[in-house]
Amino acid sequence: MSATIVADDRVRVGLDVGGSKTDAVAIDGDDGVLARVRVATGWGVEPVVRSIRDAVTSLFARPEVAGRAAVSIGIGIPGQVEPGGSRVVHAVNLGIDRLDVGAALEPVFGVPVRVENDVKAAALGAALLHPGAASMAYVNLGTGVAAGVVVDGRLWRGARGTAGEVGHIAIDPAGPLCRCGQRGCIEALAGGGAIAERWGRGGPFPVRDVFDAADAGDPQARGLRADLARGVAAAVRVLVLTADVDEVVLGGGLTALAPRLTADVAGALDDSAASSPFLRSLRLAERVRVLPSGSPAAAVGAALVGAADGTPAGEVLVG
Known part of the structure; x- marks a missing residue:
């Protein structure tokens, strides 16, 4: 498995940023989902960034995750994503023309932030979970x-x-x-x-x-x-x-x-x-x-992308 296996007190975070809601999960070293939260997604660059921050904050307020540290953050988002980078363009369903998600959020969280198209992230998550x-x-x-x-x-x-x-x-x-x-x-x-x-x-x-x-x-x-x-x-x-x-x-x-x-x-x-x-x-x-109703596949796939240690997103392995 290419995703980093982290210590017991560290987790990988994945977010699926949708037009109406943002789904966030924390997964452990065995790819198990420890906690999951959902928050409303804002419209436009600053509101979307704020939604991501709120989702991560809410996730670490959950008792299953409280006291742990994030080793990486991966984000699945609509639009065109530069391979291996963190910049998204033409995310029209979010009111975003261009956004460097990593530049906006890495200084806030202090860990690597990587981005993938939301459907491709969901494909990775579906392959792992099912x-x-x-x-x-x-x-x-x-x-x-x-x-x-x-x-x-x-x-x-x-x-x-x-x-x-x-x-x-x-x-x-x-x-x-x-x-x-x-x-x-x-x-x-x-x-x-x-x-x-x-x-x-x-x-x-x-x-x-x-x-x-x-x-x-x-x-x-x-x-x-x-x-x-x-x-x-x-x-x-x-x-x-x-x-x-x-x-x-x-x-x-x-x-x-x-x-x-x-x-x-x-x-x-x-x-x-x-x-x-x-x-x-x-x-x-x-x-x-x-896919089973309510599956967190997109957020889990994003977490895998986030923990890929600089590997291009197309090279992320599951299973």
């Missing part, structure tokens, strides 16, 4: 759609760090317009933000409302729900056919709709394979599983 396959793709189904690929315990970033950006693969030239400028992208069909916009009826949980309305026979909702399944199924096919991963793990907020969601995706995968002996031989539906 092992069972030599290769795995983690697909985050939230406001958008993105994936991270872990092979033999190693995060695969690709030549320019874009490996796993399946959300912007166009699968339907006549489909809805995507925010990237293309039509019919997987994210335009299966992203929670795109579905809510196309639904257009408000509500705190619009995708759940779509599923409920589809169950009641609403034709627009049935079309949106079918598009969601079609988009996720396409992501699964792309990841298996390009990276030949053993399994595809679904995570993110939309997985709260399981088992309805997973049944729809399995049906879409079976439909696409009905006329193709080759696709049937891949048993795609059998290679899909869902």
